[in-house]
Amino acid sequence: MIAAKQVDYTPAQRAHIRRTMWLLLAYAIILPPLVWYQAHNHVSHTVSVVMAIVASLPLLGIFASWGRYLSDEHDEYHQAITLRRNAIATNATMGAAIVWGFLQAFGVMPLVEAYWIPTVWVLMLGVSSCAPYLFRGRHGV
Numbered sequence: 001m002i003a004a005k006q007v008d009y010t011p012a013q014r015a016h017i018r019r020t021m022w023l024l025l026a027y028a029i030i031l032p033p034l035v036w037y038q039a040h041n042h043v044s045h046t047v048s049v050v051m052a053i054v055a056s057l058p059l060l061g062i063f064a065s066w067g068r069y070l071s072d073e074h075d076e077y078h079q080a081i082t083l084r085r086n087a088i089a090t091n092a093t094m095g096a097a098i099v100w101g102f103l104q105a106f107g108v109m110p111l112v113e114a115y116w117i118p119t120v121w122v123l124m125l126g127v128s129s130c131a132p133y134l135f136r137g138r139h140g141v
Contacts, residue, residue, distance in 0.1 A: 027058035089124035
C-alpha cells in the first residue's frame with residue numbers, strides 16, 4: 001500500500017487553507033438560495049444588485065486571503081514559490097482572456113460571462129502548482 005506523503009504546512013499556509021475552506025462553505029450556502037430566489041421570483045434591479053454582491057463576497061474573500069497569506073508568510077522560499085505560481089496563473093489567465101476577447105470580437109467564439117475569468121485563474125494556479133511535478137527530471141527541477 002502506498003502511503004500519502006505527509007506535508008508540513010507553515011502556520012500561514014494552515015491559516016490560509018482554513019480561511020479558504022470557511023469562505024467556500026459560505027459560498028456553497030449562500031449561492032443556491034440566491035439563484036433559486038432569482039429564478040422563481042420577480043426581483044427588482046436593486047435587490048438583484050445586492051444579491052449579486054452578496055454572492056461574490058466569499059469569492060472576494062478568497063482573493064483577499066491570498067494577500068493575507070503572502071503578508072503572513074515568513075518563509076521566503078514559500079513566499080517566492082507562491083508569488084511565482086500567482087504570476088504564472090495571472091499571465092496565463094490574462095493571455096487566455098485577451099485571445100478569447102479577440103476571438104469574440106471577430107465572431108469566432110461565444111460571449112463568456114466575466115466571472116469565469118477568476119475561475120480560470122484558480123485552475124491555472126492549480127496547474128502551475130502541479131507543473132514542477134509534471135516536469136521533474138527535466139532541467140534538474
